[in-house]
Amino acid sequence: MEPLTEAVLAGAGPQELAAAPLPDDYLAAHLRIEDVDMFAGMDDKDVRKSLRVGRVPMPELAPDEVLVAVMASSINYNTVWSAMFEPLPTFGFLERLAATGGHARRHALPYHVLGSDGAGVVVRAGDGVRRWKAGDHVVISPSYVDDQEPATHGDGMLGAEQRVWGFETNFGGLAHYTVARASQLAPKPAHLTWEEAASLTLCAITAYRMLISPQGARIKLGDLVLVWGAAGGLGAFAVQMVKAAGGVPIGVVSSDRKAQVVRRLGCDVVIDRNEIGLGGAPPATPEETIAAGKRLGKAIRAATGEDPHVVFDYVGRETFGLSTFVVRRGGAVVTCGSSTGYVHEYDNRYLWMNLKRVIGSHAGNLNEMWECLRLFARGTLVPTLAAHYPLAEVAEATRLVQTNQHLGKVGVLCLAPEPGLGVTDPALRARVGEERLNLLRA
Incomplete structure (x- = not known):
């Protein structure tokens, strides 16, 4: 074991961490550029064939960056996209970043270290970093922004150079070490384990912007919110946020097992898509979409007496036409990502004539991250970790998400030798309660 890794695992202080030499290379989950065409002509692009775990060179730090020893990370659907090389190989993203010059040139390499979630210990800070030092316990936002771009100062997500770390940048979080900008960091909630904290950053912040932030739907007391998946x-996370905001979460799921889970999270109304004829192939024609939308709307009204104010849609092609149909007059569909396809079809009559809105949303800015994590730090929201894998089995973890066999978040232990470590406020953890913190692992 390298001296720096030993020092991190021993809980060494800032001086010891700074004195330990950096390793020349480190273990990371990555893709290789020579594999880009490996799935040509295949129906099942099995990510276990493309994801590798091996040692890669340690990158140099830019002045505004930190090196973090990653204790844990988690799987997001962008890792699935990357490992399928769809819709485009992410090596193109790295080349575009490198073309901006300076330290960005480091990112264009024949390998891509993935991962857009992370929790760990700062072990180095660049000369331009003021707020963070070696030894700090942090979580890492996936929002990688250019602070010299004017639009960034209005909203970090609006800058043309905004990227998703570990997807559109190299040196991501599914590794023993990662490089991040200081503007991506927030303190780790002290009562959470490493794997719990690492499961928050991308999904929880995305849901917060979509639902709570002024940049999203900005739900209010009493709003009915339909949550796909x-x-x-x-x-x-969306179910919890709707409930905490005083709204009525209406969850759509695909099995009784998942229905039980979302009820434990506080979902007021649960609709099993199989029970209303949405469990098989998605609607193939506009007429089928309208017929399916009527069935879904009827089920919602039977349970609540109303149509939803907001629809939370990240599923994409299979659900978007239904979303725009069932949301109430004057309501909003807020969308991010499209795990079932990016080309959405819907009947615009139901949108324009009923004055509905579509809100595009993407990740979250640094302020939204801090506001969201504050709710976790207070115990208002809890992690949704359902399973964890060692880094050596990251391909199996990613396959679980690719085939939609997972619940909640799937964690990955990186440097953490076992689950359950990293808690520095056991009193708060006791107040929140182990049962509540493990709702999806029960």
């Missing part, structure tokens, strides 16, 4: 990584 309510037992998934994004959906399980």
